Amino acid sequence: MTTRIVLVDDHAMFRAGVRAELGARVTVVGEAGTPATAIATIRATTPDVVLLDAHMPDGGGLAVLEALGAQPRPRFLALSVSDAAEDVIALIRAGARGYVTKTISADDLAAAVDRIADGDAVFSPRLAGFVLDAFRDSPAARPTDPERDPDLDALTPRERQVMRLLARGYAYKEIAAELFISVKTVETHASNVLRKLQLSSRHQLTRWAADRRML
């Protein structure tokens, strides 16, 4: 059985393009052009994966993620033409399991959808770069706060390696070969980094994303 997906994008042409490109590799059970119709469509069709455009009128992908809240819901893959870190980080923090740019090839997109359907994380090179940038400062430089979980605030050396290879354009399989670990382990590292990105309370993360424009 193929993955059931819903396409959410305000450009009908883009939806048609993705639908044609993915072809028989997925089953498109619904399409939506606005956050409001997206929420209704997702509730009605209960897809496995939602391809969610970050930029739409009426709040964009973030509005959809926030409206559906923590209830049992499909997994989201965010698509965007934006390079703005704050947009990307906001979507991930709101629960998207991955982020890719709209220039992604059809094969890569199909692979990403499968990965998301399996519960794994999808990092585009750019997202991996954002993660490395956001978690850049050394752990010792941070103030110690007993309320915070220090494990969430820093990447392990291994996670850093995985992110670096992702940023260099390596596929999971190539990373596994490079680091002499299994693909499953690479997936675990990526999921852990995604969790840190979503749950880390480090105040630098949000501020970093907001400040990036003004660098």
Next chain:
Amino acid sequence: MRIGRAPDGDPDFVSGCSPIPVGVPGGDHGWMTASSGRPVLCRRPGRASGGGVALGIAEHLRVRVTAVRAVFVALAFLGGFGVALYSVFWIVLPVAPDSGHGRVTTVLEHVVGAAAVVAAIVTVAYTAPLGGLFAPMLLAGIGGALLWRQATETDRERWRRLSRTSLSARGTDRIGRLRVVVGATLVVAGGVLVLARSDTSAIRDGLPAVVVTAVGFALLTGPWWMRTATELASERNERIRAQERAEIAAQLHDSVLQTLALIQRNADSPREVARLARGQERELRGLLYGSAEAGGQFGGALRGVAAEVEDAYAVTVEVVAVGDTALDGDLAAAVRAAREALVNAARHSRVTNVALYSEVENDAVSVFVRDRGVGFDLDAVADDRQGVRGSIIDRVERHGGTARIRSEVGVGTEVAITMPRARP
């Protein structure tokens, strides 16, 4: 001309003087908001005999202008209050933009206004109880209003901010607190002085009247002051927005429209179309999400060479840069080597996508150029061949760095450049 109820479609009926409808959402003082299609409260000197205040109020409240004028005249006999009120309205209310220059010339307007005010003050000073106290207060009020009217927008903004901070002064705002204390002291001192020097019984009778009048005046005019402030702020915002729109329109015209025209003319050459589209995309991204790239930065230099290669070879270079630092001689060499690696990938890999990743760490800077192209057999490349050796490896090594090339036929090529950072 008919004044009064607004008949639908009456061309003579002015719909509003503010370009932006300003209203307090959910506010209960609807009689001064612009909601429900009422004409916005403003002066209409164009069609009135005086300052257009009565006409403006009449249109806003949808009553006869004669009635409004009668109220003003009646109030004028109450210690000149009507005149003062009229003056304040004149000063505070914005002028309707469609009301032209007015029947009364500006000079005459001022002379008449000044004469009326002086006459009112003199009348009050001689007739009303405590007139001696009331007239200076009125003068001060008018003076303040005039100051406000003459002030530039920046000044007004500052005053508003100052008055806000002094009334809701935090513990940290020492100047605001000081102002409140000094102001209160002066007010009390002034009261004591007045009490000490004048007939106490008159004060006892007159003071409540003055206080009541002052409070009433504040209640009456307070909303207008706030309204004026809001209007000024929204007007300024609108101006800034218009400016931004004009800038973006200019940018779109210069770049996007030109590129689209070029693409149409080159429609038979996919390579050229891709090159044009990519160049335009890069430019737009820079405009929309771009950080104002400081010159002489490592990241900026890398993005620059990536753009050059994209333009020259019609490929897409995906740049991911982590961290940034100032460009020095060693890093410039690394950038040039990275450019060579990009050119090699563009020319020989037979794919149109190249990934460029750079990371600035505490002790070193790394650059990776990777393609998923045809690759080549490193051993088959003769040692003496220029290109890779001379332009990449030697160049980097001369500056104390290392360059490593990995390639596999059918898989792709990656050039890794590492340059130690100079100690500051």
